[in-house]
Amino acid sequence: MKARLFQQSVRRPQSFRLLSKAPANAPKASDNESWLRKLGSPQNKAVGSVNRDKSGNKSKLETAVDVEPRFQIASTPPETPYINVKASLSQFTTVSYLQPKTQRHAQAKEFVDLRVLKLRSGSGGNGAVSFFRDAGRAIGPPDGGDGGDGGGIYVQAVEGLNSLAKLKTSYRATDGESGAAKQLDGARGKDVLIMVPVGTVIKWCMDPIPVRHAVQAYRKANAVPARTALDKQTVSLHCTGRFEMDQKPTHIQLFRESYGPGEGWNFKGKDKVYHSDKSWFQELNEKVKVYDLEAAESELKTDRFPLRGLDFDKPSEKPVCLLKGGKGGLGNMHFLTNVIRNPRFAKMGRSGLEQHFMFELKSLADLGLVGLPNAGKSTILNRISNARPRIGHWEFTTTHPSVGTVKLGIDGLSFTVADIPGIIEGAANDRGMGLEFIRHIQRSKGWVMVLSLGNSDPLKDLNLLITELGGLEEVAKKNVLVVCNKADIGHEDPASQKKFYTIRDFCQSQNWDVIPISALNGQNIKLLLRKMAACAGKA
């Protein structure tokens, strides 16, 4: 905490009756000296991670390295004060941001479930250099007030929103105002509050511009899809976390570009060169260095972001701070001592923090409907819920997810179902709609895989779905229900029936539930609802 050494924070000028006397709240050299003494010397101060590793403090992009897909620990304390993590770039950016802007904007009009935002908190205002003056006194004690703290960036999840479309591309909180004469502290910068829908996950991400360039270069050299290029490039991050036990990285350390200890002075009248030569200034500066180090240490403690992101899966009780504003600088009244009678210098405010974040809206549906295009997912959702997704006999009628609520009519029991665009072979490599919409079913307890018995080989379709969703192991993490739709097509034909039995046998081998239905004719829908409720964990 900043030491305010004399009087309370003063926001309004005082009126003085005795014009030639210094004001009653004028700073006292003895108070200032006792504060400076208490700070101690920078040598004795454990500076922790502040000074170390300044050059490597940024997230770094590296190319063409084969890495583990998740977070790989590169080096750990005590060599560095951080757990250094290498991760594939795909963890910290998104394929859709590699597309040309025009394509993204066309999609943005329809449904926005992903945004990359550039956020910046405000810098602190500068401390003022000023001296008390009145008719009877040419120059009185220093009375320069402190700069106000910069505004912060906050996020709050609220009910009633269902898209990220209204978010701007960048937000900037305002800087704190500079301090002024008569011990006036500058006003605090204005905070920015970003409202997001419940279900939003915020992840730290790389600045999309260098990423786009790096990926383009990699793809040119290797002729691979964008997702592969992202997977093959790594980003190195300084992380904090549990050091003692298993060295588990939990937070990404963010770094602001503020001045170092002993820097950040504003001089008035005589300049920096003049002051740097003076032993009284050097002595003072040595002590103020400790104040700067403490400020930097406290920034390092707050400037951290969860490695795996912030999940707003319920409305937030109060706004959550993403980026804290910079601290205001000290006014010259703090630097009056028995030796320094006219401090013509004050501290600058500390800088704000600029970072990119990825906002993803992940639906909170209990069940996710997945299937190849045209399998009949939208028809099913239409029949069983209040959702009205588009139905068409052409592929990819569904271009964005829709969520419907299914009411069972028993004890008010209900569950929600998300329909996402059809998955095709190569989706994992961004063919078709890709796997961009998978986020909407990632939270779901159960996955309902919809197959069309009208297709020639539904078992092949099922295997394709499993592969594109990440393999059996990934799928097995969910409750699974396989729905064989379009059972009306050739239902009396033994060849058609055989298709269903083959699927049924496969499902039995996986311990998955299976049901034949006709969504078009409404056959077997009641039983389907019961099975879906069980799959959603509601029955």
Ligand SMILES: Nc1nc2c(ncn2[C@@H]2O[C@H](COP(=O)(O)OP(=O)(O)OP(=O)(O)O)[C@@H](O)[C@H]2O)c(=O)[nH]1
């Ligand atoms: N015969 C028959 N046709 C069906 C059945 N269910 C859906 N259809 C038809 O299949 C076509 C595709 O249905 P949709 O519900 O749009 O399929 P979808 O899986 O949502 O398709 P995408 O939007 O491409 O993902 C439509 O023409 C439906 O009328 C069914 O049980 N029997």
